Amino acid sequence: MKPIRIAIIGFGKIAEDQHLPAISANPRFELAATSSRTGHGVEPIFEDWRELLQSIEGLEAVAITTPPSVRHEIAAACIEAGLHVLMEKPPTSTLSEVEDLICLAEAKGVTLFGTWHSRHNPSVPIAAQALAGKRIAEMQIRWQEDVHKWHPGQRWIWDAGGFGVFDPGINALSIVTAIFPGSLFVRSAQLSVPANAETPVAAEIDFASDVADGPLHASFDFLRTDGEEWTIDIRTTDGRSIFLKEGGARLFVDGAEQDVSGPGEYPDIYREFVDLIDQRRSSVDVTPLRLVADSYLAASHTTVEPITS
Template sequence: MSIRIALVGLGKISIDQHIPSIAEDRDFYLVAGVSPNSRTDGLAVYPDLGAALSAEDIDAVAVNTPPQLRFDIAREALLAGKHVLLEKPPAGSLSALAELERIARGSGLSLYTGWHSQHAPAVFPARAWLTGKNIREVRMQWCENVREWHPGQRWIWEPGGLGVFDPGINALSILTRILPDSLVLTAARLDVPANCATPIAAALEGRVGNAGQFEATLDFLKEGEQIWSIEVVTDVGTMSLAMGGAELSIAGSRQNIGPSREYPSIYRRFAALVGRGESEVDAAPLALAADAFLIGRQRQVAEFVE
């Protein structure tokens, strides 16, 4: 199978992750990039998707723009008969994602929400170990420095940009994949800078299943050592994920889970879906982030200065 794919958005994540993953995958051939400003050596780049679709023979489109722009681009691609891979978060709203899914399923096209953290090496063994166990507590810390990971990216602070939930939704995507019971948010505090529309920090509380307790700390101003950790306390012991799912410990013992290959795994899964003409749309992480905005008490904090 040879899938001719176009990459919409040529920012850091596309250059660092998508392009190398496409290059090593036997089922994909990168034929075009789409960006009004960026250029990449050896790749034909068009100012918009329409121009690329007119000039190139394209089977699929990967949409890696800021989330506020993804719906219109993905919709255009689907209506043109192209399979679509959505970088996380897949859309700026749940209704937008639902509409994309409706179009894809009605057309027999593949729509895939590529939650990259769900492909971290600890996720599958963590899910397997938690199966059948009673969850007592889930503690999550997702703390990083926005100035290091997203310098100059103003879209994060605009409506739909998610703020600290841009990285935090990665943790939520892991939790929704590994927990054997449902996670329901019951309270949230959102710290919103005076000059921003989205939070720079958050504290979450919730329930897991019938009796499990959930708490989380999200911080976008973490200096020094960054923290991406999840700890799950069960009736038979504690399981911990660190480094965003790259490390796994059970009862304090470090497990051998292999190297991290998140984006190559995404493209392997996308190829399989395209081959079968199937969609895989996971809205659960976005729903949890949306719930935090719905029930969260906002607290204004100091302006964010880049």
């Protein structure tokens, strides 16, 4: 079977660390080109993605790994060109943009895949099954990391539309919305915004749910240098406990660690992208982005110390 010729648009850290190895290891793909405004990438490299689209013969798909604010324009042009489109998370800066892309892809008959890499941990379907049909007594999410370690020099995170601590926090939301046995609503959100930033460096969010009898809380912190933690702790009213740690890489059910070996997040993303293309289907779940938007709608704000870069 002829491999799918794919290009990476916006070749930065996540493309180099994750998308490139995952594409290279998947025989169903052939990397045809890359683009980045800095000229960084794998040959042939284009500084202008429009030139890439015009120049590469037989291109069938793109992975868009730019910052979210420019993705709608790029994805809309790629869909218009008849390409299958994979987007890093979050798919776009705004909800209207992703809803528009869903319509465009459906009209054009191409595959649109809004990825949530954290959902590709094997722990996620196991946790979902363990919670199915249960009532929830308590949930505590802690997503606390050192921004300077994981996003060195990435100023866009602090600019308008840059998501701040919701850039990692949306990964927690993408897992929770996949495993929680009912709807989640943002009840309140306390955002801490650095004096020199437009986006929060920390967020304390309380949720409500039709299937919960106790507190549902998320604590996002982007300035945790010691004791980084990416955990989701859920107890059901009938005494079951679900504990995800290391961003979903490890899972404990009732205290016992589960076997969650798998191909890895990004290899599994590209496996699913092949399936979606083969079946001419799209997969775009806006729920995690909607919960971020809802956190802003419900937010109260505290100004905190300026962020250093």
